[in-house]
Amino acid sequence: MSLFNVDLKRVVDDSYEIEIGYELINGLVDDLGTGLLGGAKKIAVITDSNVLPLYAKPIASKLAQAGFKVEMFVFPAGEKSKTRETKARIEDAMLEKGFRRDCGIIAVGGGVVTDLAGFVAGTYARGVPFVNFATTLLAAADASVGGKTAVDTPVATNLIGMFNQPRKVYIDIAAWKTLPLRQVRSGMAETVKHACLANADMFSFIEENLEDILSFRRFACEYIAENNCRIKYQVVMKDERESGLREILNLGHTVGRAIETVSDYRLLHGEALAVGMAAQALLSARLGYMSEEEAERVISLYQRLGLSTNVPDYIDREQLVRKLYTDKKVREGRLRFVLQKGIGDVVEFAPGVYAKPVEEELAREIIMEL
């Protein structure tokens, strides 16, 4: 018998910059010219059918003018495309076009695009560099920080994926105006979640400036984008691998993810999250972590955003309860919820533990009320 010790301790630096601003395409092209993607000359622009004409084509065209070899890889817009099959089709198309490990990837779009493209980048030739050009409010709130990439499967959302950090993230606020209202509302669902878990002032700001946000006044959008990044960043910085603190970002997602899946993605992520946030608010109030009034403020803000906080009629609530068990936080067969502590904080049940075991019966009770 003999033993070998393979010593792979080393310093890893995955640091990157998030740029928040207006009209960032030229800056992206400049950054690539100065080696942002490791000097890659061959660039895959991954996007969806909605974003293609608005942003992906202009980006591809400017990159081509700057001397890059650029190909676009487009899939149908929507969460339904976030699958292993779409990933495989993009990979096959990239292989077919001669992309090898010296290429780079630009994800142009919302969270579905950045989740999928970041996952493609992570496993293409065992990893090629990528940047995110985020065009939606939701991507600014959710997908821009943290390095989470994933696809959905028929059984569960986001369970197949990896941590993969981009080389840079661009949040182009100018793009928000091009979003359908439904997308904007969906993006605001994550923004309100951030306020609920970390920043009471931000919650008040949204309550007071709802009209300015929904009409894309610049000061309001910048405030939203910056605070979203700051909150997510502070959490992710402290805990890159979601073992403890990062779990707080899962606030509202226990029920939210389950509804999203059971609805077969008829609900957008943020629409499902609104119901999930209402569920956790009721649960938090029931368990004494926030007042009934605070729970009502949370639910009411979602409703003012035009988001329903009720389980849609077409959903079988018992099926929804069963689906809760596919949640990533489930341990040894028990449901676990992140819960709000008033507005602007979450409950830390034990040092570093933020997901509390909850009896199925109580979860069912809340779901039946919504």
Add this chain to the structure above:
Amino acid sequence: MSLFNVDLKRVVDDSYEIEIGYELINGLVDDLGTGLLGGAKKIAVITDSNVLPLYAKPIASKLAQAGFKVEMFVFPAGEKSKTRETKARIEDAMLEKGFRRDCGIIAVGGGVVTDLAGFVAGTYARGVPFVNFATTLLAAADASVGGKTAVDTPVATNLIGMFNQPRKVYIDIAAWKTLPLRQVRSGMAETVKHACLANADMFSFIEENLEDILSFRRFACEYIAENNCRIKYQVVMKDERESGLREILNLGHTVGRAIETVSDYRLLHGEALAVGMAAQALLSARLGYMSEEEAERVISLYQRLGLSTNVPDYIDREQLVRKLYTDKKVREGRLRFVLQKGIGDVVEFAPGVYAKPVEEELAREIIMEL
């Protein structure tokens, strides 16, 4: 405009142990009991149809006796199973059986199993811990060190995958006796490659002890296993990401990988590699990096192992030349080869550069001779 700097510089420790010995199943069960897989109680044993009765079932049964919840996930033996589709089927089965991020994975088998299972582990719930229980000579030579995991696609081998380090590797020499002769020969192809690129003494040892190796005399097997690990380890230690030095492990693989694909996997990896090693030996001699006699020694050792060094008749050599361009070492459309410098060393063309651009015409000429 505002900028955020996401600071993700940190120390990562992916170190692990390789245990080489006889009958290691009990040791594996003990290690899991003391938290090797992060205390996971739910274990997925991933294996192929050949290894299932020989090792996977005994392992699963002993783990169950020790109190673990164990499920086996089995796919048909052979490189043809190393696909995204097999990966998806395993994932779906694991999701169906309720595996979540608190599970662990044991890969039991040869290189196909460890490549595939390591990739499954890397993207399941964004990464769960795994160990490799390597039952083949090839896995000992090739798959046990380095953390490379991957699947094949219709267009190219191993181009979709990731670096993912196991928590431990077991090389059970007792298992080699159960291998079909064809597998043993295939495994020896990588072993001889290691000797060619790094260790002239090992090359001589194999020449002199060929009978003892092929009849699994313990001293010979241990020598082979240990030296394979040592060579691969030294290379991988110095260069985990294959940017420079690690490329030398690609010796013989430019033509080898291409033949393997064009043969539609009728050839085992090692059988294809034997032809690839002959190709690079002739090329190295033609370019003056080794003598004709040394090239002959390499080719002759492969033949003594019972491996053909000729391109099979059923392969279209022009198609083979075209297929060379799917090689991962291709840069800006040019073929690149790692070349031997005598026996036991490789050519370093420039500091840290081991893959030399080679004209297609010269590559074609060599392929036509084989």
